[in-house]
Amino acid sequence: MSKSAVLLITCPDQKGLVAAIAHFLFEHGGNILHADQHQDAELGLFLMRVEWDLAGFALDFSEIAARFDPIARRLGMKWRLASSSHRPRVAVFVSRQTHCLVDLIHRYRAGELGCEIPLIVSNHPDGRWIAESCGIPYHQVEVCSGQKEKAEARQIELLDENRIDLLVLARYMQILSPTMVARFPNRIINIHHSFLPAFSGAKPYHQAYERGVKLIGATSHYVTEILDAGPIIEQDVVRVSHRDGVQELVRKGQDLEKIVLSRAVQWHIENRILVYGQKTVVFA
Amino acid sequence: MSKSAVLLITCPDQKGLVAAIAHFLFEHGGNILHADQHQDAELGLFLMRVEWDLAGFALDFSEIAARFDPIARRLGMKWRLASSSHRPRVAVFVSRQTHCLVDLIHRYRAGELGCEIPLIVSNHPDGRWIAESCGIPYHQVEVCSGQKEKAEARQIELLDENRIDLLVLARYMQILSPTMVARFPNRIINIHHSFLPAFSGAKPYHQAYERGVKLIGATSHYVTEILDAGPIIEQDVVRVSHRDGVQELVRKGQDLEKIVLSRAVQWHIENRILVYGQKTVVFA
Amino acid sequence: MSKSAVLLITCPDQKGLVAAIAHFLFEHGGNILHADQHQDAELGLFLMRVEWDLAGFALDFSEIAARFDPIARRLGMKWRLASSSHRPRVAVFVSRQTHCLVDLIHRYRAGELGCEIPLIVSNHPDGRWIAESCGIPYHQVEVCSGQKEKAEARQIELLDENRIDLLVLARYMQILSPTMVARFPNRIINIHHSFLPAFSGAKPYHQAYERGVKLIGATSHYVTEILDAGPIIEQDVVRVSHRDGVQELVRKGQDLEKIVLSRAVQWHIENRILVYGQKTVVFA
Amino acid sequence: MSKSAVLLITCPDQKGLVAAIAHFLFEHGGNILHADQHQDAELGLFLMRVEWDLAGFALDFSEIAARFDPIARRLGMKWRLASSSHRPRVAVFVSRQTHCLVDLIHRYRAGELGCEIPLIVSNHPDGRWIAESCGIPYHQVEVCSGQKEKAEARQIELLDENRIDLLVLARYMQILSPTMVARFPNRIINIHHSFLPAFSGAKPYHQAYERGVKLIGATSHYVTEILDAGPIIEQDVVRVSHRDGVQELVRKGQDLEKIVLSRAVQWHIENRILVYGQKTVVFA
Incomplete structure (x- = not known):
């Protein structure tokens, strides 16, 4: 090509x-x-x-x-x-749930994503196996209570060393500081496990279960200073019923999260997203 | 049968x-x-x-x-x-937008709905033509500012006279009083033109447009005292993009509203819905 | 505007x-x-x-x-x-099932469709009530066995008299002759009640039931000489399960048919469809 | 539990x-x-x-x-x-495309699948990395032209040695012999990359592209002697447009394939599927 x-x-x-x-x-x-x-x-x-x-x-x-x-x-x-020949450098942040990470890594290996992934950062060891199977450095940066600043200083060091263009929060369960967010305007993509603006904040599947919704969703968006309020890039939903407990919602939702996050990452890499105001235009 | x-x-x-x-x-x-x-x-x-x-x-x-x-x-x-041979008596309430009313009437005429519809109540004349084409009495009860009580008294009279079992709010843009709601516990079905709990309240399509969501939804639910918070019966969504202005959201949404409302009405008539707490079980 | x-x-x-x-x-x-x-x-x-x-x-x-x-x-x-100010003249053909006709008529009345509908043609009386409620002439042209030519001659007369630009087959259950098709190249839109190319021909819901599919579909397409093989304009599907007998497939499918047909008609009227080869490009 | x-x-x-x-x-x-x-x-x-x-x-x-x-x-x-405490023994067969394999392995590692996967069989080396990262034996059994019998003899040996209960064809691009199929009645699950019965046989995405469909699908089914005609377990679709070339159809389809295959495998393992005639009942 x-x-x-x-x-x-x-x-x-x-x-x-x-x-x-x-x-x-x-x-x-x-x-x-x-x-x-x-x-x-x-x-x-x-x-x-x-x-x-x-x-x-x-x-x-x-x-x-x-x-x-x-x-x-x-x-x-x-x-x-x-x-099109420029391959942006992407850092993936992840916590304990690795389904989005594994999905991204597989797409990366299969040549679907036109980027480099020079490092994975996590506050947990769970994703190490997949990182190692591909030879991608896996940096475990623990985020201790009350010491988030220290952790973030180390993260920024890693991002700078690796000249990172895009940060992907692939179920990274820590809130980034305004300082961090400001360093990467419209260059941090998060996956939120609900159909925003419904169920922002913590434990959205529990909230959805309590409310008795008939569909659950996932939303990928750029991160801004205001939690879960950044410009939406992509959303999708799947049908649930009374038969689905919270565990089933989590499982069904994870399949959405993978797809909704990977679409956003791919569109960003392919320069298909324009942000204006609190919205995006996606020329997909 | x-x-x-x-x-x-x-x-x-x-x-x-x-x-x-x-x-x-x-x-x-x-x-x-x-x-x-x-x-x-x-x-x-x-x-x-x-x-x-x-x-x-x-x-x-x-x-x-x-x-x-x-x-x-x-x-x-x-x-x-x-x-199964009992045909509940259903009153349809509607305001200016008649798409849900026309849809219900057509299903009724086609024998899809196992109910009687002895009357339609509206605060506007817009639905009269379809009512008359089927010989269903159309009662225009205007709701004047500050005189909602008077209008509701007339509505209740009509509902009583017609021994109504189920009230369907087919885009009826007035909020019912707690008195009215209490008379029909779990027997008033409303269609809300958003994916609840996102965008409750007024002008949900405008809210959705402002937020830049990538899907819009519709929700049918039983009416309780708390606005848009009753047990959800059915929901569905459709994809939208930056190309869709508020007018397009309204159009696309109307197709959802018809389907999502008619499913709820049908399930209710067929005794498929159990309410518990703030949720429903639908044995569909 | x-x-x-x-x-x-x-x-x-x-x-x-x-x-x-x-x-x-x-x-x-x-x-x-x-x-x-x-x-x-x-x-x-x-x-x-x-x-x-x-x-x-x-x-x-x-x-x-x-x-x-x-x-x-x-x-x-x-x-x-x-x-954009030109309103094409549309004839709707229908047989016994009137759900698509009622849907189109309601959109027409609501001002959604930028066209004129000067006549409805049917081989049955079922749609007369809705036509009359709107004052649209309803021409019942019976298609007797072995006398299709005679019926078609009358239809063509009606289409010519009314200077028709677009023919919409809204569940019209007769196959048009090659002569008729040739008079309206890429100007006859049909709704087929399956996800084409699966289940072309007669009784697609029965075929779908026999095959045990988990989704059923509907397809709107331009009519060409080859049955159900014309350029596809729009398709959609809905989930079904073992609980759904043929009757339920028919009901669920009808909701699809209405939407899938009306989208095609609207796009055609708005000059959004380009046909090339056996395909369409829809600039929606 | x-x-x-x-x-x-x-x-x-x-x-x-x-x-x-x-x-x-x-x-x-x-x-x-x-x-x-x-x-x-x-x-x-x-x-x-x-x-x-x-x-x-x-x-x-x-x-x-x-x-x-x-x-x-x-x-x-x-x-x-x-x-529920019995964990069936599952063999995964795969060819060059590994997206379904990686997906299944991740679910297996995450504890989502209540089975054992004692071996992976492939006619290509592409999936070896993921197998090795989890310590699952990866048997490369080449299928040389005209020597399918020899390969199948080796495969059966492996299946017998490992007391396999269920065979999952995770994009295994070889047709199994009737002998093989007969050994595992309703215990071989295949993923076909189209919405069956549309586009059975080879290169379904190319077929779909040629036909100009507006949705593409994937189908998981039990394997019977007749190619792509076994009882359907699950299907899903995703929207495509004229913008999507064959490559984009393949990419979008792969996301479907993963989900549609994994649902079928999970339901089989959880004893939720009953086959009767050419159909399934899925008690999901």
């Missing part, structure tokens, strides 16, 4: 946006592979993702930004350029 | 329950058509629905209760007996 | 397509409302739907085609131009 | 069945934990699953069969007795 480039653009909606972007690509011989756009009429906002073939494109990838910049300035764009 | 009888039973879980019930039916020549049971281990509760053929049954339907009563007393049962 | 125009384009994939189209719109002051495109890499095909505001557009709607034609010729496009 | 026993019963429907079974359990002090039954009215068949607590039960597990036998004979039952 040849290399491609992706432009992600957000700007005030106005006439001529598509023409300007398409013309820029065409004049340098770009063959558009995928293009998707969205207007938020209420906010007067235009969002676009365009991906084109770098084979036959007149500009080097390294030149594109400088050449596109004047257009972007003229039209008031916030934009980001990415290369 | 021959007539059948249904027993709905709730009691403390204990040995010999099924044996006692099955023996009672067998000794009078009953052929069980369907039986379903559930144990709530946490609460030590046993719930059962059993339906049997009245053809060849040694007891007249009118005798069954008296004969079953001693068994029920001995085992501490709360129970209810129903005949 | 102001008027908008839609261009639907199919052509060989090549560089500069988007630039050419976007430039054409921009130079005449067009504000793009929605744009969606698809490349079929295997076939080297480019498909696009672009919708723009006619308010502020420099060309009259009647002038657009002539002005766009040179671009289309140069790039080898097959294309179609539509105005 | 205390031990429980399960009775699975199939017999001609007749009065007194439930009474006889419930009485048998009650007279020996059995506390029913779960009971589920089904009547196939068309075939006049009664199917039941009843699970009861062995704590407090007057009979030893080893005595139950002899005591129940007279009742079973009298009522013409085919029946099977199982203990």
Whole structure:
């Protein structure tokens, strides 16, 4: 597969946006592979993702930004350029439940995820076996009561050493500090085991059981300072009945969690997500 | 189709329950058509629905209760007996949006619902055409600001005159008074246009749009004194995306509402729902 | 809502397509409302739907085609131009089961469908009540054994008189002749009551019951000469179990049929469907 | 969790069945934990699953069969007795795609599956890493063209040595011989990567792509002599669009395959499946 480039653009909606972007690509011989756009009429906002073939494109990838910049300035764009050959560096955080970790690792090994996973961080030893079976370093950083700061200092050290681009909380059962969150704006993906905004906070399956819902869900979202309130990336649900106790809800939910988290990670890696306000646009 | 009888039973879980019930039916020549049971281990509760053929049954339907009563007393049962040939009398309440009403009426006409619908009550004229096309009386009871009591008095008069067993709120956008709710315990079914407990209260589609969820839902539930907190009967969801504005959410949601409400009404009519605590068991 | 125009384009994939189209719109002051495109890499095909505001557009709607034609010729496009204010004329064909008809009529009355429905045609009287409640002429054209040609001649007469653009087979249980099909290429939408290609032909719910499937489906598709093999527009499924006899499959399936058919009709009316080969692209 | 026993019963429907079974359990002090039954009215068949607590039960597990036998004979039952503490021995067969294998192994390690997995058999080396990470013997038995008999002889040797109860084909891409199938009646579970009966045979995702379906599915079923025609245990689907090429169908489908296969395996292990004719009843 040849290399491609992706432009992600957000700007005030106005006439001529598509023409300007398409013309820029065409004049340098770009063959558009995928293009998707969205207007938020209420906010007067235009969002676009365009991906084109770098084979036959007149500009080097390294030149594109400088050449596109004047257009972007003229039209008031916030934009980001990415290369399909760039593999972001992902750290996976996990606690005792390893189903999401194992799922991600298998996808990674199978070549489904276009990223590097240079390390796994956990406050428990449970995921070590799968990490070791793949030769990925597994760092056990315990989070002792009242000493979260110390643990986080070590985590940040590890993330810095490994030049991490994206943090995936694959059922990591600790709340990150605002400092940590601020270091990775829209670059921490969490899986919450309920259909948010229902059942935010602790023990959502217990809450769902108590309420007697007929469907349970899972939600992947970017982490912000406010617990379980960040922009939602993906959600899914599965049917349950009175026959399902809390244990069955947990089991059924875990199958959702794996899928809902892995979709979010994949879309992030493939530069398919644009965040605006408290929402996402996913050009999937 | 021959007539059948249904027993709905709730009691403390204990040995010999099924044996006692099955023996009672067998000794009078009953052929069980369907039986379903559930144990709530946490609460030590046993719930059962059993339906049997009245053809060849040694007891007249009118005798069954008296004969079953001693068994029920001995085992501490709360129970209810129903005949499949009994058609409960249902009143449908509706406001301006008539999609649920039209859906129910069509099912009623097509013979899907084993009930009578002797009247429709509305605070608006919008549903009159469909009522009239079927010859069902349509009572427009306006609910003027500050005069809800007066309107409810008229509604209760209508319900009494028509000996109503079940009230269906098919997008009726008024909150019933505690008095009204108390007259029909577990016999008022409402459709709420969100996946409860997310987005309870007013304008749930607007709330869902603001939050940026990726699925929207609908919930049918029994009405209790606490708004949108009654026992959930059925829920379903449909996928949405950033492409869907509030209007599209409303449209997609309406298709859910029709299905989720009609399932609840049908199950109620067929005596398939047992309420315990804040939950339902649906033997569907 | 102001008027908008839609261009639907199919052509060989090549560089500069988007630039050419976007430039054409921009130079005449067009504000793009929605744009969606698809490349079929295997076939080297480019498909696009672009919708723009006619308010502020420099060309009259009647002038657009002539002005766009040179671009289309140069790039080898097959294309179609539509105005959002044009309401296509739709004939609904139905037999004895009226659930899809009632559903379409309610959406039509509620203003959901941007079309006219000047007539309903049926080989049975069952749908007359709903037609009459809305004042839509209901033509009962009986299809006697061995006299299908005669019936079809009458149907074509009715369709011609009413200048019909789209034929919707809302559970019309007769097979149309090749002549009839040829008169409305990609303009006859049928609802088949199974998940095609499983269970094509007669009595699909019976077939599904015999096979013991755990989900049943419905499929809306354009009608071609080959039975149940036309391009699929939409499909959906619902879960069933051993508890569901054929009657329950029919009931559950009918809820699917209504939704799956109405989506297809709406997308067609909104010019969201492009057919290529035996498939559709739906820009929904 | 205390031990429980399960009775699975199939017999001609007749009065007194439930009474006889419930009485048998009650007279020996059995506390029913779960009971589920089904009547196939068309075939006049009664199917039941009843699970009861062995704590407090007057009979030893080893005595139950002899005591129940007279009742079973009298009522013409085919029946099977199982203990919840019995862990069936499962062999997993896999080829190059390991997603289902990894999924099963993780569930096994997490304690979700009440079975033993004493060996994995493959015609390829791809799954060796996950087997080794858990210490499960991995037998690579190559299936050379024209020498399938030789491979199968070796496989049967392995299955016999390991006293295997259940064979799980976790994307094993070889067709088993009738001899092999006959050795494990209703004890070989396969995952087929389509919504059967659509797209049986080879390359179902390619078939689905060609046909332009809007949903793809997966089906787990018991293996019989006729390819892809055995009794269906579970099915599920996921939505796809024109944006999804064959590769995306494969990816999306793999997530289904894992879930649909693991549900079938779990239900089989928990003695929840009754086969009759070409269908299953799943008491889930």
